[in-house]
Amino acid sequence: MLIPDDVLDNEGTRLTIRRTWPHDGGLTIEAVDETTGRLRAGHLDADGTVTLTPFGEDPALAGLPAAVDAGELLVHRFTKRAVVRTDSAYLKLLPPRKVGRVVTAHATAAGLVAAAGIATPRVTAVDGATLTLSAVPGASLYDLGCSSTSAGSDGTAMLDHAWSVWAAHWPAFAAVPGGDAGRLPSYGPHDEVETLATWMVRCLDFGASPVPDAALRAAVRTAAGRLLHGTAQAPVLSHRDLHDKQVLISGGGSSQGTLGLIDCDTLALAEPALDLANLLVHLSFREAQGLLSARRRAAGERAILAVAEELLVPEDRLDAYALSTKLRLTCIYAFRPRWRQLTKDWFQDSL
Secondary structure, eight states, rough: OOSSSSSETTOOOEEEEEEEEEEHHHHHHHHEETTTTTEEEEEEEETTHHHHHHHOOOOOTTTTHHHHHHSEEEETTTTEEEEOOOOEEEEEOOOOOHHHHHHHHHHHHHHHHHHGHHHHEEEEEETTTEEEEEEOOOOEEEHHHHHHSSSSHHHHHHHHHHHHHHHHHHHHTTOOOHHHTTTTEEEHHHHHHHHHHHHHHHHHHHHHOOOHHHHHHHHHHHHHHHHHHHHHOOEEEEEEOOTTEEEEETTSSSSOOOEOOOOOOEEEEEHHHHHHHHHHHHHHHHHHHHHHHHHHHHHHHHHHHHHHHHTTTOHHHHHHHHHHHHHHHHHHHTSSSSGHHHHHHHHHOOO
């Protein structure tokens, strides 16, 4: 299936596709009306038929109309979830069957990381399938990195400080006692290989691979071999989806600072290389996107490698997870039209 750059709704309004996800033989789409800036969600069938819901509506998310009246719609994945930002909190809307698991995940995350001095969102209210989450203070490493590309020496100092705060807290996060984290799922090398293979198959099935199919298959085999045939480290507490948008830093330019983490639904016990490689590769991708300067990327890389050394992460394990992450991101972003050409170029640099 050729993933279009834009689609038309029933009224002839043209919307730019921002993200897509394979689903039920077609694609779930998240698009933006460039004239209003509003997000719209829907489905693109294999035959090219487009179904878009009106703004702020979703048959699986009953509370969405009321939520968008209260704030700004930030994320809308059709029938799966939506996120709305209000003046003082975030509203997460889910199908009813998922509410209990997500509430439990947030409570578990808050309890586990509190001892490490890390803030996470707390569920302050549940109204049907609408969760109200407390806001975590601070600015993300992503925002600090992007804004500091034009902020001169002040921006550089702020970003360097932010990375030092992250590096100071992360070993304590990973070192949460095993007994406390024992109720979390395990995520080992075989799971990482399965995740990567799933995204590869999605790319191949939809004809979305940015490179020849044989090249993608060969690269995934190489990554799987490195993950499975190396010596795995003992698992530690892991975010499992760690990237620069998930890490928030507050404290300004003072000698102290606090670390916040969001989207902690996927906490697991995994090799420390998993989170570190994911964060490292995302910085490389931001540079390729033109969102982060080489100097800013290098500052983050130094902090990550210093933490890897403190956690005694072998270079071959970090490299193995980094290759897997690069290939996974190549597949994920192949479903986002804006970055189609970039994923092709970036793939060649991943090998």
